[in-house]
Amino acid sequence: MTYKTIHQWKSISLIEEEVTLPNDQSVTHTTIKHPGAAVILPINDNGEILLLNQFRPSLKKWLLELPAGTMEPNEDPTQCASRELIEETGFAAGEIISLGQVTPLAGFCDEIQHLFIAKSLSPSDEYSCDDDEVIEVVTMSHTQLQQYIIDGKITDAKTIACLSKAALCGYI
Template sequence: MKKFEEKTINSKTIYDGKVVKLQVDDVRLPNGQQAKRELIKHPGAVSVIPITKDNKIVLVEQYRKPLEKSIIEIPAGKLEPGEVPEITAMRELEEETGYTTSHLTKVTSFYTSPGFANELMHIYLAKDLEKLTVPKALDEDEFVEVLEVTLEEAKKLVEEQRIHDAKTNYAILYLDTQELL
């Protein structure tokens, strides 16, 4: 038995959508009591820290409906069924920024909200970017504006809470501590 394991007694799918599945589990706690757990099942996601040849960070601004505002982020997207994260990273880089690279390096992976979701975010560093001669099309429901900023400008965007999500904050901290720029 795993430390503090909660045994599932019953599981009910409430919603099975394009991006997430919501389920409610009845569980037996380590002390023998029962509880309910509301869970979001997610296929996983990938984000990319794109760095231009002149050491600018390529970011995208887009509207996020759950927040009811636009925020500035590193490019990201969800894994398609059976897709390896490197393929997703390259696709999202090309679609969202108009850049490609032959230098994609895995930085880390982390769970975005382990209290209620199983989404695993993979982060890649993309250096030596090349502009695509023919830009890839965005998803039909996706609208983004591309920005290229210095590390100092990115840190200012964090202070202003225009960068206000975990993956992008992680990326800025990573770049700052690794002294890559």
């Protein structure tokens, strides 16, 4: 399938392509091409969840959210989860459990977010945020996290999705 790149930023691009729909109609569709990401629900030995209070320049505000990050070229989603957990929280996981995936923006983006639980956490010396990240690590109980979602203090979709999937699968 051929496409035209309209804009490229890091590993993310905006493309335009001709797509044939299931009804045989052909349309020009604009898509954000994304390499995929890992979302991590880190649970410490006390059963508390590690979250990030992260400044998001696109929204110009702070968001409480789970650690997450974009996959590097040829990187396995589990490797990405391990790397991002260390980079953003300063903790390594002894155990990583896959929860499957979600498609957060299917109307205009091909990103797949791979969901994980991280357990048996231990401090790591490899903590280093990206240059455009301003992050504070926060811990809270599962109950407090649920209440923050109910109260609208947590609005981040990947955080809500990962927590919901973990609860539905009986992990928390």
